[in-house]
Amino acid sequence: MKRLITVITCCIVVGYIFLALYPFAPTYIKNSHVSGMTNKVKKILGLGALFDRPNTLIGKSATYRFYQNGKWQPKQQLLEPLFEDYKLSGNIAALKHCRLDGNLVWNIAYIANLDGVEKMRHSKEYAEFLDHLIYRHNHNIKPDSLEISYYTKNFETDSLDLSLTFKVKP
Amino acid sequence: MNNFIRDILTGFQTGIEKHNFPDTNIKWFKCCTYLLLLLKMLFIWPELSMFYRHALSVTSGSLMPHELFFLPLFKDSYHFYWLAACIVVGVSIFYRRFILLSIAVFVITMNYFLLANKAINTGDKLLNFFIFMSIFVQEGSLKNGIRKMINNAVLIVLQVHFCLLYVINAFGKIINPFWRDGSSFNSIWHLSYYANPNLIPHWLLNPKLYFITAWVVIIFELIFPVLIWFRPFKKPVLIAGILFHIGIAASLSLPDFGVTMIIGYLLFFDFKQIYTKANTQITV
Numbered sequence: 001m002k003r004l005i006t007v008i009t010c011c012i013v014v015g016y017i018f019l020a021l022y023p024f025a026p027t028y029i030k031n032s033h034v035s036g037m038t039n040k041v042k043k044i045l046g047l048g049a050l051f052d053r054p055n056t057l058i059g060k061s062a063t064y065r066f067y068q069n070g071k072w073q074p075k076q077q078l079l080e081p082l083f084e085d086y087k088l089s090g091n092i093a094a095l096k097h098c099r100l101d102g103n104l105v106w107n108i109a110y111i112a113n114l115d116g117v118e119k120m121r122h123s124k125e126y127a128e129f130l131d132h133l134i135y136r137h138n139h140n141i142k143p144d145s146l147e148i149s150y151y152t153k154n155f156e157t158d159s160l161d162l163s164l165t166f167k168v169k170p
Numbered sequence: 171m172n173n174f175i176r177d178i179l180t181g182f183q184t185g186i187e188k189h190n191f192p193d194t195n196i197k198w199f200k201c202c203t204y205l206l207l208l209l210k211m212l213f214i215w216p217e218l219s220m221f222y223r224h225a226l227s228v229t230s231g232s233l234m235p236h237e238l239f240f241l242p243l244f245k246d247s248y249h250f251y252w253l254a255a256c257i258v259v260g261v262s263i264f265y266r267r268f269i270l271l272s273i274a275v276f277v278i279t280m281n282y283f284l285l286a287n288k289a290i291n292t293g294d295k296l297l298n299f300f301i302f303m304s305i306f307v308q309e310g311s312l313k314n315g316i317r318k319m320i321n322n323a324v325l326i327v328l329q330v331h332f333c334l335l336y337v338i339n340a341f342g343k344i345i346n347p348f349w350r351d352g353s354s355f356n357s358i359w360h361l362s363y364y365a366n367p368n369l370i371p372h373w374l375l376n377p378k379l380y381f382i383t384a385w386v387v388i389i390f391e392l393i394f395p396v397l398i399w400f401r402p403f404k405k406p407v408l409i410a411g412i413l414f415h416i417g418i419a420a421s422l423s424l425p426d427f428g429v430t431m432i433i434g435y436l437l438f439f440d441f442k443q444i445y446t447k448a449n450t451q452i453t454v
């Protein structure tokens with residue numbers, strides 16, 4: 001029994017050493033099916049590096065507005081009020097909500113930039129985002145129309161660059 | 171070749187058997203992981219209905235223990251389920267020796283994971299892993315017994331995992347030019363909805379300090395997994411780590427990640443030294 005525990009522990013430690021050295025592995029290993037498996041294991045175990053990809057270092061922002069009762073409502077910031085709530089009162093639920101919204105809007109912006117707005121509108125990510133937006137940000141009332149704008153932040157000029165905007169009937 | 175492998179395994183087995191993990195470390199590690207989970211569950215409660223509804227749009231639920239919560243059966247009573255789950259986690263803080271309770275806590279942490287699926291971070295994953303491994307760790311095991319060896323093996327894996335987290339982070343940064351020249355911090359300190367400008371000193375915002383900060387982070391992540399195994403360096407490295415993670419938690423709005431990492435330090439902390447010091451002071 002003791003030998004079995006030793007063998008299992010030894011295998012796990014060897015696996016860890018492989019994961020640690022993986023960034024320096026030759027390209028042919030990185031291009032093989034080992035890559036997909038390694039990334040999956042790292043993702044499950046939370047072994048990724050923080051802020052190591054250019055994408056994670058881009059500031060993002062989103063606004064929305066609804067057309068209902070015969071007029072366009074004022075534009076609203078999607079993430080700002082939630083993050084402000086966390087900053088001012090330490091509300092962790094608001095921070096988690098901010099992360100959820102950020103993730104949902106990032107997913108649809110990514111698909112729209114890659115495949116176009118029309119394809120994005122038929123994706124499950126868009127359905128997920130829309131369902132959440134209407135439920136949590138419009139008291140579960142389906143608007144006649146809605147507009148989403150997605151921006152990336154330019155740190156040098158402190159300006160917001162419009163990355164995506166669209167109007168749709170939900 | 172066979173003899174060589176056998177010798178290695180024998181050496182490794184002796185290492186596992188001789189590795190000394192006091193019960194105090196296990197007790198505090200389990201207490202803190204469960205307590206953090208409980209706090210996270212309570213903190214998320216104001217938005218529970220929103221997260222539950224969103225989770226239902228992604229997960230349909232099944233008879234698997236961790237997906238039971240999302241079955242239509244609980245659709246109208248998820249608040250009661252969550253209350254019961256909080257009570258179970260609360261009870262498990264005091265009754266850590268019951269394996270069934272440890273398993274129940276793992277199921278609950280998976281519920282939380284699925285509930286907040288698009289809002290989770292590395293801290294949530296790490297806490298999940300800690301709670302999963304805690305199932306196999308028991309306080310009060312007998313010396314030289316199988317139970318003790320399982321404890322030691324699991325805790326060694328946790329320590330290796332923790333050290334590896336730093337190594338992977340350091341390597342991931344070193345291979346990126348924007349970390350080597352420090353420009354990553356220009357972005358990080360301005361990152362919307364992460365960086366908290368109220369808590370970032372203005373003097374940190376200059377290219378020279380971006381470079382220094384980036385390399386301090388990389389060097390810390392490289393030396394922690396090495397120095398933590400040497401007794402004279404243990405205390406300073408842990409203090410530096412605690413400050414490092416408090417800094418990240420506050421300035422980059424990652425509070426749960428910071429606290430989880432600090433809980434991980436309990437695996438390395440020398441409680442014996444503190445108790446000996448306290449006893450000496452009482453005797454004097």
